[in-house]
Amino acid sequence: MKKEPVKPSSTDKREPYHHGDLRAHLIETVRQLVEEKGVDGFSISQAARIAGVSSAAPYKHFNDKMEIVRAVALEGMRRLGAAMSSGADSASAANFGKINAVGQSYVNFARAEPGVFRLMFGLTETHAGDPEIMCTGQETYGIVLREVAAAMPDGTSEGDVQLRSYLLWTFVHGHSFLQIDGKVDAAKMAASEDQLIAEMSMRVLSN
Amino acid sequence: MKKEPVKPSSTDKREPYHHGDLRAHLIETVRQLVEEKGVDGFSISQAARIAGVSSAAPYKHFNDKMEIVRAVALEGMRRLGAAMSSGADSASAANFGKINAVGQSYVNFARAEPGVFRLMFGLTETHAGDPEIMCTGQETYGIVLREVAAAMPDGTSEGDVQLRSYLLWTFVHGHSFLQIDGKVDAAKMAASEDQLIAEMSMRVLSN
DNA sequence: CCTTTTTAGTAAGTGACGCTTACTTCATTG
DNA sequence: CAATGAAGTAAGCGTCACTTACTAAAAAGG
Numbered sequence: 001m002k003k004e005p006v007k008p009s010s011t012d013k014r015e016p017y018h019h020g021d022l023r024a025h026l027i028e029t030v031r032q033l034v035e036e037k038g039v040d041g042f043s044i045s046q047a048a049r050i051a052g053v054s055s056a057a058p059y060k061h062f063n064d065k066m067e068i069v070r071a072v073a074l075e076g077m078r079r080l081g082a083a084m085s086s087g088a089d090s091a092s093a094a095n096f097g098k099i100n101a102v103g104q105s106y107v108n109f110a111r112a113e114p115g116v117f118r119l120m121f122g123l124t125e126t127h128a129g130d131p132e133i134m135c136t137g138q139e140t141y142g143i144v145l146r147e148v149a150a151a152m153p154d155g156t157s158e159g160d161v162q163l164r165s166y167l168l169w170t171f172v173h174g175h176s177f178l179q180i181d182g183k184v185d186a187a188k189m190a191a192s193e194d195q196l197i198a199e200m201s202m203r204v205l206s207n
Numbered sequence: 208m209k210k211e212p213v214k215p216s217s218t219d220k221r222e223p224y225h226h227g228d229l230r231a232h233l234i235e236t237v238r239q240l241v242e243e244k245g246v247d248g249f250s251i252s253q254a255a256r257i258a259g260v261s262s263a264a265p266y267k268h269f270n271d272k273m274e275i276v277r278a279v280a281l282e283g284m285r286r287l288g289a290a291m292s293s294g295a296d297s298a299s300a301a302n303f304g305k306i307n308a309v310g311q312s313y314v315n316f317a318r319a320e321p322g323v324f325r326l327m328f329g330l331t332e333t334h335a336g337d338p339e340i341m342c343t344g345q346e347t348y349g350i351v352l353r354e355v356a357a358a359m360p361d362g363t364s365e366g367d368v369q370l371r372s373y374l375l376w377t378f379v380h381g382h383s384f385l386q387i388d389g390k391v392d393a394a395k396m397a398a399s400e401d402q403l404i405a406e407m408s409m410r411v412l413s414n
Numbered sequence: 415c416c417t418t419t420t421t422a423g424t425a426a427g428t429g430a431c432g433c434t435t436a437c438t439t440c441a442t443t444g
Numbered sequence: 445c446a447a448t449g450a451a452g453t454a455a456g457c458g459t460c461a462c463t464t465a466c467t468a469a470a471a472a473g474g
Contacts, residue, residue, distance in 0.1 A: 045461080054423070056462080056464095059463085121388055124389050162397045163398055166396070167407060169381065170380075173385060174377035174382070175381070181328055190367075196374070199374070203410045203411060204410060250431060253431095266433065267451055272433090
């Protein structure tokens with residue numbers, strides 16, 4: 001059904017017809033709403049109202065609420081991947097610096113956008129079989145695999161890299177959720193977050 | 208529709224009047240609904256219908272939907288604590304056996320009741336300041352702290368125990384969520400779950 | 415250039431839900 | 445044995461997700 005508008009004249013940016021790009025506008029609006037009111041605290045009607053269109057308009061661009069939410073999750077997954085990637089690039093390789101930077105980027109993203117983060121990982125039932133999200137998620141995890149492989153000595157087996165990567169992932173993932181869900185009091189922690197991350201990566205990557 | 212006779216004589220436990228104990232009945236019904244339809248997939252009306260009462264009846268026992276959900280979360284937190292506790296009791300102390308058993312109980316609970324598990328930890332906004340849930344959560348985490356302290360040599364500092372406990376918690380927590388959210392393919396993992404848990408506890412508790 | 419088709423919008427309506435209000439029923443209690 | 449108050453009901457309000465039928469306007473094309 002999707003049919004790209006097929007840029008009609010020279011150098012335009014494919015700006016659609018009436019509204020300007022309602023689809024992208026809605027995704028951004030929903031992203032903000034999810035962030036401030038939670039996943040089940042926002043409504044399509046509200047997003048449409050904010051965007052200045054009728055409550056039926058969104059359904060010209062998305063089949064249902066789930067599909068909008070999935071679009072927001074996908075866009076978030078892409079941004080998370082970008083953050084992790086650039087985190088790794090701008091860190092030194094010494095002392096597992098790149099690994100730590102990737103982990104820190106993950107946690108930072110969760111803390112900066114807890115609503116979207118929850119969307120991306122929780123609510124699996126809504127986007128369980130979405131190939132685009134799953135694929136992007138795999139790519140993002142690939143960053144971890146790549147950096148772990150680079151940090152380990154040559155000749156480390158594939159399975160070993162996978163195991164260590166997964167242990168690191170569970171750590172940052174668990175830490176992120178416990179953080180944003182307020183289950184852990186940062187003031188009461190015996191160590192700072194970088195110390196935690198460094199401690200963990202050392203323990204997981206050593207031997 | 209059955210109607211409990213509600214033994215009216217001598218040593219009754221204040222069994223309510225008309226229905227039998229609608230409050231407890233609703234909590235159980237909602238627990239099942241949450242488990243099969245997800246947190247935002249169930250409705251109070253539906254639960255009331257199943258319980259055989261009018262859709263206004265639940266509001267005689269709970270102020271709003273959030274409050275029912277919170278009750279389900281609290282009851283789940285109690286059951287998780289019980290599972291972890293009995294897991295630790297029925298395991299050997301050798302080779303961090305008790306620690307591993309506690310972690311395994313945590314993951315098992317998440318896998319057995321993903322809906323309730325998500326309720327307990329995600330959706331913080333709905334029960335952010337609930338003192339009963341927070342307190343029960345603290346008690347449950349106390350089991351981890353106790354077992355870690357017991358597994359470490361005498362004279363280990365309080366802060367050290369806290370750090371190691373937290374690292375273990377993030378691991379089982381992250382692993383649980385990645386599991387129930389289908390982000391990890393068990394078949395593709397290089398190691399079994401017990402191996403994972405044992406590997407992790409060894410790395411975190413050694414030195 | 416003017417018609418046809420397609421896209422992107424609207425208004426109005428449906429059924430369900432959260433929750434409230436006003437009323438009823440009935441066990442407990444003074 | 446009335447009075448009380450807890451525990452239920454029916455009916456209704458506003459909102460929501462989503463549908464249907466219609467329309468404005470851009471694109472396509474002869």
